Amino acid sequence: MREFGYQRASDVAGAVALLGxxxxxxFLGGGTNLVDLMKSGVERPARLIDIRELPLDxxxxxxEGGLRxxxxxxxxxxAAHPExxxxxPVLAQAVLAGASGQLRNMATVGGNLLQRTRCGYFTDVTKPCNKRVPGSGCPAVEGEHHNHAILGASGHCVAVHPSDMAVALTAFDAVVHYETADGPGKLPFREFYLPVADTPHRETALPPGALITGxxxxxxxVAARSRYRKVRERASYAFAxxxxxxxxxxxxGVVREARLALGAVASRPWRAVAAERVLTGAPSGPETYAAAADAELTGARPLPHNGYKVTLMRNLMVAVLTELAEEAAR
Known part of the structure; x- marks a missing residue:
């Protein structure tokens, strides 16, 4: 690990100035992703600015009746907050589905949104990776990609976004607030994460020097009756x-409103807009749920070893929607 300096910020403006x-x-919050990347050599900062004592907790x-x-x-x-x-509830469920209790007690909301992919080629500095070194290539396209993207990928990157929390926030139109040297700003979630295209190293639309404040x-x-379901390769601590x-x-008997977002299928949390359109105004039932899933997955472009995700996601979407409908009928 490269030697680095450490400084603790006492206020938001000071933290932004130090970064600038x-x-x-x-910026260092819980460090549950950043420190791992520093150990592997992916991240090599000269200095860390500890923001844990800022009044953002x-x-x-x-x-208006929402939450900040x-x-x-x-x-x-x-995850434990009563409101x-x-x-x-989908947000609490998503958070509890991620990581372990020890990590959840350290990891922060801002850091969770900015966590990097867990693609093995990205975290191995001996391998090429367009996300880590633009223009070096994406070996996952022809290599190990069983857990990689089936939607919205490109030949430049097929990695997936690892956050559970961000999937829930995507479904309910969250807005990211930030601070820069020029003042405060905000980004709706639909604009926060960038399409992978040919610039996979540019992951968010945050301006340079920005600090997420909330x-x-x-x-x-509709969120009061919501659900998060995660499929993973083992029952305990694992990525989706x-x-x-x-x-x-x-x-x-009619779907008046539907919210749907998918995780572990794209380089960013995936809002299932096509599925929502099929659901809204349609009769509630398994045929509608299957049609919605098919509408969303018609654009899937699986790689040779991750085609199973298309079937998995279709079944998962139908199962979750069916469970919500049954709950509503009680």
């Missing part, structure tokens, strides 16, 4: 091979 003074600096109701979640709120505190559990969830009544965040509002 040295582009070879990184609160979860508050907004005047500070960037340094730990994943453990987020998160009541208004957005995430806002708008009031979304596929996941679904979903919510349904069903009245008089």
């Amino acid at each position: 003074a040295d582009p070879d600096t990184r 609160e979860i508050e109701s907004t005047p 979640i500070g960037a340094t709120v730990t994943n453990g505190d987020l 998160v559990r009541r208004r957005y 995430v806002a969830l708008p009031p979304t009544p 091979i596929g996941s679904v965040a979903a919510a349904l509002d069903i009245r008089d």
